Amino acid sequence: MSFIEVKQISKTFRLVKKKSGLKEAFKSFFKRDYFYVNAVNDISFSIDKGEIVGYIGPNGAGKSTTIKILSGILVPDSGDCKVDGITPWKQRKEYVKKIGVVFGQRSQLWWDIPAEDTFDLLKDIYDIPEKEYQDTKRELIEKLNLADIINIPVRQLSLGQRMRCEIAASLLHNPEILFLDEPTIGLDAVSKQLVRDFIKRLNKEKHTTIILTSHDMADITSLAKRIILIGKGQVLYDGSLRTLKNQYETNRLIHIKTKDKITIRNKGILNKIKAKDGYDILLNTKELSISEFLNRISRNVIIEDIDIENESIDQIIVKLYEDYQI
Amino acid sequence: MRAYYSYFKLKFISGLQYRSAALAGIATQFFFGFVYIMVYVAFYESGSSNVPMNISQLITYVWLNQSFFALINQFYKDQELFQLIRTGNISYELSRPKNMYFLWYFKILGQRLANVVMRFFPLLIVTVLLPEPYKFSAPSSLLSFGLFILSLFIGTLLVTAISTLYPILMLLTMNEKGVVNIVVVIADLLSGVGIPIVFFPNFLKVISSYLPFQYISDLPFRIYVGNILLQEGIHNIFIQLFWLIIMIILGLILMKKNLKRVVVQGG
Numbered sequence: 246m247s248f249i250e251v252k253q254i255s256k257t258f259r260l261v262k263k264k265s266g267l268k269e270a271f272k273s274f275f276k277r278d279y280f281y282v283n284a285v286n287d288i289s290f291s292i293d294k295g296e297i298v299g300y301i302g303p304n305g306a307g308k309s310t311t312i313k314i315l316s317g318i319l320v321p322d323s324g325d326c327k328v329d330g331i332t333p334w335k336q337r338k339e340y341v342k343k344i345g346v347v348f349g350q351r352s353q354l355w356w357d358i359p360a361e362d363t364f365d366l367l368k369d370i371y372d373i374p375e376k377e378y379q380d381t382k383r384e385l386i387e388k389l390n391l392a393d394i395i396n397i398p399v400r401q402l403s404l405g406q407r408m409r410c411e412i413a414a415s416l417l418h419n420p421e422i423l424f425l426d427e428p429t430i431g432l433d434a435v436s437k438q439l440v441r442d443f444i445k446r447l448n449k450e451k452h453t454t455i456i457l458t459s460h461d462m463a464d465i466t467s468l469a470k471r472i473i474l475i476g477k478g479q480v481l482y483d484g485s486l487r488t489l490k491n492q493y494e495t496n497r498l499i500h501i502k503t504k505d506k507i508t509i510r511n512k513g514i515l516n517k518i519k520a521k522d523g524y525d526i527l528l529n530t531k532e533l534s535i536s537e538f539l540n541r542i543s544r545n546v547i548i549e550d551i552d553i554e555n556e557s558i559d560q561i562i563v564k565l566y567e568d569y570q571i
Numbered sequence: 572m573r574a575y576y577s578y579f580k581l582k583f584i585s586g587l588q589y590r591s592a593a594l595a596g597i598a599t600q601f602f603f604g605f606v607y608i609m610v611y612v613a614f615y616e617s618g619s620s621n622v623p624m625n626i627s628q629l630i631t632y633v634w635l636n637q638s639f640f641a642l643i644n645q646f647y648k649d650q651e652l653f654q655l656i657r658t659g660n661i662s663y664e665l666s667r668p669k670n671m672y673f674l675w676y677f678k679i680l681g682q683r684l685a686n687v688v689m690r691f692f693p694l695l696i697v698t699v700l701l702p703e704p705y706k707f708s709a710p711s712s713l714l715s716f717g718l719f720i721l722s723l724f725i726g727t728l729l730v731t732a733i734s735t736l737y738p739i740l741m742l743l744t745m746n747e748k749g750v751v752n753i754v755v756v757i758a759d760l761l762s763g764v765g766i767p768i769v770f771f772p773n774f775l776k777v778i779s780s781y782l783p784f785q786y787i788s789d790l791p792f793r794i795y796v797g798n799i800l801l802q803e804g805i806h807n808i809f810i811q812l813f814w815l816i817i818m819i820i821l822g823l824i825l826m827k828k829n830l831k832r833v834v835v836q837g838g
Contacts, residue, residue, distance in 0.1 A: 318665040320831050342668045353663035357585050369577040370667050 246327075247291035248454060249315070249422070254288045254324030255478075256310055257281050284310040285321070286478035294421075295452040297444075299459070299469030299486070303566055307478040308458045312426050315456070316346050328422065342371060345420035347412055349427035354399045360410040361395045364417060371418035378417065385413040388443055405436030412440065416447070423447070425457045429464055441467050462559050474565065481569050493561045497535065499526045501542070502550035509542055523549075574669050579677040586685025593689035600637040600694055607633045608705055623769035627708055628796040634707040635792040636764050638694040639723070641686035643730055643788035645758040649679050652738040653747045665830070672826040675738060676819075680731045711797025718804055722791035725811045730787045732818035733758070739822060742829040763789035769798065783814035 262278040263269070285307040292298055302308050313319040315326065317333035317340050326333060331340045354363045368378045386392055389409045394402055402410065412428065425444070429437045445468060447453050459465055465472060466486065474482035482489060496515065501507070502523040513533025518525045528538055535553065542548070608630050615626045624632065636643075652675060655661045664671060698707035710716035737751045744750065759765065761775075761784040768779055768789045779785050790807050793799045799807070 313662065316666050318662055319833070338668045338670075341666050344666070346663070346666050348662055351658075351660045351662055353660075355581065355585070357588065358581070362581065366574075366577050366581055369574040370669055372574070 248294040248296075248329060249292040250325075250327045251291065251311075251315070252289050252325045254311070254314060254321045254326060255286050256284050256314065256319065256321045258284055283478045285314070285475075287324070288475070288478070288480055289324075290473055290480060290483055292454060292456070294454055295448070296471060297448050297455040297457065297469045299457050299465035299472040300475065301458065301460075301462075301465060301472055301562070302475040302481075304460075306475045308475060309426055311475070312346075312424050312456065312458060316344055316424050317341055342418065343420055344422045344424060345415035345418070346424045347415045347426065347428050349408070349425075349430040352399075352407070352411065353414055354407065354410055356400050357398055359396045359398055360391075360402075360414070363399075363414060364395075367414060367417050373418050377419075381417055381419060382413075385416060388446065389413050390439065405432050408432060408436065408440065412443070419451070420453065422454045422456070425455065425459075427459055428457070429459060429461055437461070437464070444468055462562060474569075476566065476569050482565070489565070490561060493564055495529055495531050497528050497530055498554040499528055499535070499538075500524075500550075500552040500554070501526065501546075501548055503546050503548055505546045507542060507546055511538075511541070513538070575673050575677040578674055579681040582678045582681030583685045586682050587689065590689065593686070596641060596686070596690050597693055600640055600690065601697075604633055604637040604694075604698070605705075612704060624767065624796075624798050626704055627706075628798050629767070630704060630706070631708045631796045632767055632792050632798070634694070634698045635795060636788065638691040638698075639687060639788065640764070641690050642683050642727055643762070644764060645730070645733075645755050645762060645784070647679075647683060647686075647734055648737055648747055648751070648755075649675075649682060649734065652678065653741060656738060656741050657745070661833070665833075670823075671830065672735065672739075672819075672823050676731060676735045676822070679734050680727070683727070683731060683734075708796070710795050714801065715794050715797055715804070718801070718808070719791050719795040722794055722804070722808050722811060723788075725808065725815055726787045726791050729783060729811060729815045729818060732815060732822060733783065733787075735822050736818070736825065739825045739829055742826075742833050758784045761785060762787050763792075767793075769793075783818060786811040786814050 259279050259281055262280050288307070288311060300308055300311065310319065314321050315328070315333060317337045320334045328340065329343065331343075333340045354360050355366075364382060367373075368375075373381070386395060389412060391409060391413060394406045394410065399407060399410070408428065415423065423444075428444075429440055432440065441464060444455060444457075448455055455468070457464065457468060470485055470487075472482070472484070472486050472489065473480060500520070500523065504522075507517070507524050507526075511533055513529045513531075514526060515529055516525075516527040526538075528535065539548075539551075611629055611633070612626065615622065615629075641647075655664065664674065667674065695707060698705070701707065710719060737747065737754075740751060741747050761768075761779045761782055763785055768776060768785050771779060786807065790799075790804070790811060794801075794804045
């Protein structure tokens, strides 16, 4: 049995339907219309210890709801979930000691006081022994580069600085599992890189199982080998990022620098545009592989330089969402 | 226990930062104290003889109410907790391996104590030095002073237990007004902070005796001024304890129930 087992989890929210306007507002005073949203609908997956899984999907797909169920915050309507043999929402107190959570859009640090005071508070909340606490804290301060900011009241920190403190706060008790819900939201390139490197190192050194949601595909590509795609509350794809890439990355744009004229016509060539110093060719690699293509044109063309563009992962995701109509 | 103590301590320390709010509070309390006292003095001078509390007792009772107002009033609502629920930051609180009820309880207790510590001392110092009849008097006896301390302590725990119910209710209603405001106004009336319970008409006295609110501050203050027989006072302290336990149990049950149905706001 896997470390994390999620079986057919569903959760429905009831929302009040409210139309705009005074008349409607008055009506809803007496009679409320409700509608139901299936935030997650029959979701199943399993995750092994030490894995990093990217949990992706468009806004409102049910990502955060799943994370909240997995971290024991919400109770699902149906389905079962076992993490290391524990059901999160049933043995909540026992369970949450094993996990760390970072919600990128929320804060767990006390606003008016320095982050270190919140750390001390967390030490008591998680009953961390003094020595272990000091060691972990020192390590986190060093790795996340917190030495200069830990004594400043949190409200005066920049977003990037605060997020680093947030992550440290979630790891003080050395959790076995770390849930990261959009940890890099709003961060600049340098802070993002720092956070990513840190997460990677954490996984490598401590074998922490990491479940990550993000809309920044660079986060996912640099961290997760496996992704779970969710849309409209259902799992649409569960597998390696590479497979997904291969499946969707069929069209490649190739820049060829040449003085000669390219006359080739073939089924796989979707588009050919004359550029200033050569050609831009859009190739369908399923019809015609890149090596085959090069082989053919190099017979009668002298190639001075060549550049093959990768389709960005963002484009792949957009395509994927389109295909699944989510 | 350490965790709850830390929560309490942190809230207490950060509560002590709000000095200008405390100064404003002290001024308000003086103002209300004088208004009440002048009204009572006018009543007493107009010659009613059949009164349940003599004027010096009553004035001390008023000053006690004003001095400890921050500790015992019903209007205190923990904005930070409401904010937490409204914005969805409650996610973090829910992922802590501790009992949510007691985390909140000690947060509110810390805040209330911080508020009162900055206010009651200046008020007592000044009112002790006032001329008769506005003067704040010493306790009626050493024993009643001891009982007063004990009873005020339990009263503080009781009012905190009641205030903790409000954010718990808000977990479902998502709004801190509505029901809570109705409860707050009734509780304020029946707690004796405005008009002491002894002046209530009989039917209201009866209703009030079946509710916890008069055991928050009316009981300890009446013990202090000696308006209650010691034996009856001790008897009432047991009722106070009973209400404290009931309110805590009610809070624990409601919290457990509401957490199952909680909806975390936003993303």
